[in-house]
Structure formats: structure tokens, C-alpha cells
Amino acid sequence: MDSINSILLGIIQGFTEFLPISSSGHLVLAQYFLGIESPGILLEVVLHLGTLLSILLYYRYDIYDLLQGIYRKDADSLYYVSMVGVATVPTIAIGLFFKAQLESLFSPIFVPYMLLITGCVLLITKYSSETTKSITLKISILIGCAQVLAIIPGISRSGMTISLILLLGVDRASAAKFSFFMAIPVLLGAGILQLGNVSEMPVQFGPLFLGFLFAFISGYMVIKWLISLISNQHFWILILLYFCRFNMYLDGSRELNG
Numbered sequence: 001m002d003s004i005n006s007i008l009l010g011i012i013q014g015f016t017e018f019l020p021i022s023s024s025g026h027l028v029l030a031q032y033f034l035g036i037e038s039p040g041i042l043l044e045v046v047l048h049l050g051t052l053l054s055i056l057l058y059y060r061y062d063i064y065d066l067l068q069g070i071y072r073k074d075a076d077s078l079y080y081v082s083m084v085g086v087a088t089v090p091t092i093a094i095g096l097f098f099k100a101q102l103e104s105l106f107s108p109i110f111v112p113y114m115l116l117i118t119g120c121v122l123l124i125t126k127y128s129s130e131t132t133k134s135i136t137l138k139i140s141i142l143i144g145c146a147q148v149l150a151i152i153p154g155i156s157r158s159g160m161t162i163s164l165i166l167l168l169g170v171d172r173a174s175a176a177k178f179s180f181f182m183a184i185p186v187l188l189g190a191g192i193l194q195l196g197n198v199s200e201m202p203v204q205f206g207p208l209f210l211g212f213l214f215a216f217i218s219g220y221m222v223i224k225w226l227i228s229l230i231s232n233q234h235f236w237i238l239i240l241l242y243f244c245r246f247n248m249y250l251d252g253s254r255e256l257n258g
Contacts, residue, residue, distance in 0.1 A: 006207035007214050013047040014218025045191045046208050050215030052187040055180050058223045083135050087144040088185045094148050118159045128166040139168050172230045
């Protein structure tokens with residue numbers, strides 16, 4: 001794995017982790033179309049850590065306030081963290097018990113159709129209406145179930161979770177923040193889950209660092225832009241990213257089928 005490929009995959013990871021276009025699906029497709037040999041689990045872990053750091057940096061003040069509230073045993077802080085936990089549990093459970101079955105879905109043949117499904121979900125958010133509704137236990141459970149679908153390559157985690165939160169009437173700022181906070185345990189858990197295979201692979205510090213750095217930088221840029229888009233009620237226009245790419249990805253899948 002050379003430095004250029006690591007940088008390319010880092011940028012792709014950073015841009016697609018938070019944009020509702022599926023990072024796992026696009027990494028699979030990028031490796032196929034660019035002719036990049038599979039870099040293995042170690043680089044994937046490092047790229048996830050890069051995007052995780054971008055969330056932590058962007059929301060550093062909110063996270064600090066939340067940690068302070070937990071330390072003081074503030075009811076609102078404890079409730080918010082518990083709701084994030086409730087929304088995360090389904091993904092962790094499915095990931096642990098059905099890991100082998102899910103890994104079999106990582107195929108360029110399967111991804112285009114999942115991208116199309118996510119695009120349709122995004123389009124529906126155009127008709128969502130904002131209310132003063134806050135995150136409740138019921139909403140957290142529903143969002144957690146939506147996040148489970150994002151384990152499938154081509155189904156976007158941010159696309160499914162933010163779309164559902166918006167459709168449930170939660171205000172836009174809270175929708176984006178809750179979705180990104182949900183990503184923290186998911187990204188961390190994904191890295192920990194994959195660490196068992198890391199020792200079997202040779203370590204190349206240079207390409208790994210470059211992949212991490214570019215995943216972090218591109219991820220941070222996308223978070224800022226995406227929150228602005230959601231605040232201006234334009235989240236649904238990202239559907240264009242799906243339908244512009246669908247035919248290209250579908251052609252690639254047909255080529256693989258021979």
C-alpha cells in the first residue's frame with residue numbers, strides 16, 4: 001500500500017463518512033475502480049480513527065460541557081448520553097453477532113442498489129417539518145434501528161439517521177448533533193472490533209499516518225459544510241450525489257458479473 005493510495009482512501013473516507021453516501025460502500029467501489037489492492041483491516045481502523053478525531057475536534061466544546069455535566073451528575077447530560085447509548089446498542093449487537101454474514105455483503109455488485117435506497121430516503125426529507133420535539137427514548141430506539149441498516153455497504157449511516165430524525169420532527173441542529181454523537185461509539189467500536197486482525201499485518205507508518213491525516217482533514221471540512229446544509233433545509237439535495245453515480249456503479253457491477 002503506497003502513500004498516494006492511502007491519501008486517496010483517507011480523503012474518500014473523510015468525505016463519505018459524514019456525507020450521506022456510505023463510506024464503506026465508496027471505499028469498496030474506490031478500490032475496485034482505482035485498481036487499489038485491498039489495504040487490509042489496519043488502514044481501515046486508522047481511517048476510522050481519523051474521522052472520529054474530526055468529530056471530537058468539531059464538537060469539542062459540546063463534549064467538554066457534556067463531560068462536565070456527567071461529572072456533576074446533571075440530569076440533562078446524563079439523559080442525553082443515555083439516549084446516545086440506547087441508539088447505539090442495536091448496531092453494536094448486530095455487529096458482534098452477525099459480523100461474518102455482514103462482511104459477505106462487501107461487494108461492488110451489491111453496493112449500487114443500496115446507494116439508490118439511501119438516495120430515496122434522502123428525498124423524503126424534503127417534506128419533513130421542524131418542530132420543538134426533543135430526543136426521546138422512542139426516537140432513540142427508532143434511530144438505533146435505522147443505524148443498523150447502515151452496516152450494509154451502500155446504506156449511509158448519516159443519511160439514515162439524520163433523515164429519520166428530521167422526519168420525526170426534531171429540530172435540524174439537534175438532528176445533526178445527535179447523529180454525529182452516535183458516530184463516536186460506532187467508529188470507536190468498529191476500530192476495537194477490527195483490532196484482533198491487526199497483528200497479522202505489516203505496519204507501514206508513513207502511509208498509515210497520511211491516510212489518518214487526510215481522513216481527519218476531509219472529515220472536519222465535511223462536518224462543517226453538512227451542518228450548514230442541514231440548517232438551511234437543503235439536506236435532501238444530496239440525493240443528486242446518488243443518482244449521478246448510480247449508473248456508473250451499476251456499469252461496474254455488470255462488468256464484475258461478466
